[in-house]
Amino acid sequence: METRDLLIREKLNNVYSEIFEKELIEEIIKVCYFKKIKSGELLINIGDELTHIPLLTEGVVKIIRMENDGDEIALYYLEPGDTCAISFANCIKKERSIFKGIVEKDVEALFIPVNNIDEWIVKYKSWRYYIIDSYHFRLIEMVESIDNLAFLQMNDRLMKYLNGKVKMNNTKDLEITHQDIARDLNTSRVVVSRIIKQLHDDNKIYSTRNKVRVL
DNA sequence: ACATTAAGTGATT
DNA sequence: AATCACTTAATGT
Numbered sequence: 001m002e003t004r005d006l007l008i009r010e011k012l013n014n015v016y017s018e019i020f021e022k023e024l025i026e027e028i029i030k031v032c033y034f035k036k037i038k039s040g041e042l043l044i045n046i047g048d049e050l051t052h053i054p055l056l057t058e059g060v061v062k063i064i065r066m067e068n069d070g071d072e073i074a075l076y077y078l079e080p081g082d083t084c085a086i087s088f089a090n091c092i093k094k095e096r097s098i099f100k101g102i103v104e105k106d107v108e109a110l111f112i113p114v115n116n117i118d119e120w121i122v123k124y125k126s127w128r129y130y131i132i133d134s135y136h137f138r139l140i141e142m143v144e145s146i147d148n149l150a151f152l153q154m155n156d157r158l159m160k161y162l163n164g165k166v167k168m169n170n171t172k173d174l175e176i177t178h179q180d181i182a183r184d185l186n187t188s189r190v191v192v193s194r195i196i197k198q199l200h201d202d203n204k205i206y207s208t209r210n211k212v213r214v215l
Numbered sequence: 216a217c218a219t220t221a222a223g224t225g226a227t228t
Numbered sequence: 229a230a231t232c233a234c235t236t237a238a239t240g241t
Contacts, residue, residue, distance in 0.1 A: 153229090187229075188229085188230060190229095190230075190231075208238095210239095
């Protein structure tokens with residue numbers, strides 16, 4: 001059990017030592033469980049009941065909103081230091097998730113049981129602020145998404161999407177298909193292909209099968 | 216060599 | 229910007 005504590009303590013200190021007070025960190029170590037999740041796996045699906053909340057220490061999760069008939073759109077991404085803020089309300093009110101979360105880059109996370117989430121909001125200032133900040137940040141990202149959706153043309157949306165990927169992956173070489181992009185932006189593959197070709201010709205990107213390099 | 220999957224294209228709405 | 233109906237190119241087995 002010692003090694004478990006050490007591992008979790010290290011993971012926490014890497015990302016959360018500045019955010020949480022000491023006593024809270026100790027409590028987290030006591031109640032959380034640590035889990036790795038591989039890229040491509042589902043972290044949470046629409047309709048799932050939430051029993052735990054993940055604090056990411058590694059990797060990226062893509063949060064998607066989905067319509068029944070398969071229509072979907074990528075809303076935002078969770079990175080180390082982030083948590084799925086929206087799930088707090090669900091958690092506390094024992095409702096089901098309205099989003100889908102897919103692991104984009106291998107994830108390591110500490111899972112906190114629902115009960116503690118509630119309790120700590122009263123008990124720890126740092127936790128309270130963390131939750132509020134999370135909400136705030138997600139709201140901003142959501143508004144950004146809406147802005148993009150409402151005001152930008154497809155080619156600008158696509159370019160923003162690619163730039164976002166570059167930032168997250170720390171590389172300008174992306175491994176992605178036109179179909180994948182189309183799915184995230186909720187458009188058709190043909191439209192993406194045409195825009196990609198145009199961006200390629202304008203020397204904004206360099207693209208080959210399964211690959212896009214942002215220039 | 217053949218099948219599968221990704222990407223390109225013209226015409227139409 | 230979306231959809232259809234192809235064609236062409238890249239790839240896996």
